[in-house]
Amino acid sequence: MIELHYGNTNTFLIQSRDGFLLLDTGYVGELNAFYKAIKAKGVQVKDIAFVLATHYHPDHIGLIPDLTDQGVRLLLTDTQTDAVHDSDRIFAREPKLNWRPIRESEATVLSCSDSRAFFRGMGIDGEIVSTPSHSRDSVSLLLDSGDCFVGDLERRAVLAGYDRNLPLQRDWETVMARRPKRIFYAHGREENIF
Numbered sequence: 001m002i003e004l005h006y007g008n009t010n011t012f013l014i015q016s017r018d019g020f021l022l023l024d025t026g027y028v029g030e031l032n033a034f035y036k037a038i039k040a041k042g043v044q045v046k047d048i049a050f051v052l053a054t055h056y057h058p059d060h061i062g063l064i065p066d067l068t069d070q071g072v073r074l075l076l077t078d079t080q081t082d083a084v085h086d087s088d089r090i091f092a093r094e095p096k097l098n099w100r101p102i103r104e105s106e107a108t109v110l111s112c113s114d115s116r117a118f119f120r121g122m123g124i125d126g127e128i129v130s131t132p133s134h135s136r137d138s139v140s141l142l143l144d145s146g147d148c149f150v151g152d153l154e155r156r157a158v159l160a161g162y163d164r165n166l167p168l169q170r171d172w173e174t175v176m177a178r179r180p181k182r183i184f185y186a187h188g189r190e191e192n193i194f
Helices: 031-040 064-069 088-092 112-122 166-176
Strands: 002-004 011-016 019-023 048-052 073-077 108-110 126-130 139-143 147-149 182-184
Touching: 002 031, 048 064, 064 073, 108 112, 112 126, 139 166
Parallel strands: 019 048, 048 073, 073 108, 147 182
Antiparallel strands: 002 011, 011 019, 126 139, 139 147
């Protein structure tokens, strides 16, 4: 796994037999910073097979159109299909960004329950699970190695009212049932679980 730092959103590259899986992309307009970040890690765009967004908020999807134009395939869960264009109106307020909507018709769409078999075919041991307490389209990538990528899932330890937030509790029960060793957030530092 390679962690990339080039904007306000942590993004990750997970190695597979077919190339890398890019998890989240950052905001529109960060393409040059993305290029510098992957170059520093010895990676080129042609080495990236798929991109998966943990959810379709602007700071997680901004580079998807640029990357799919260059041959990276969008991986989309069936829990996300209705949210793909949720950020279009936000980007439209900033015409200088030249936002082009995501072409979900070209995506590889799979259910979370089919994700393990899909990833196994790529040589990745893990699965995508729906964790909708942050937004209805939020997903987490849980690898059998113990690395868990939870996007903007709220941290349990610092959230006031966690004991009254049943959807968040259910999401964390789903994640913790996989016995994670490290939790990677889209914002902030990783959390080691002992």
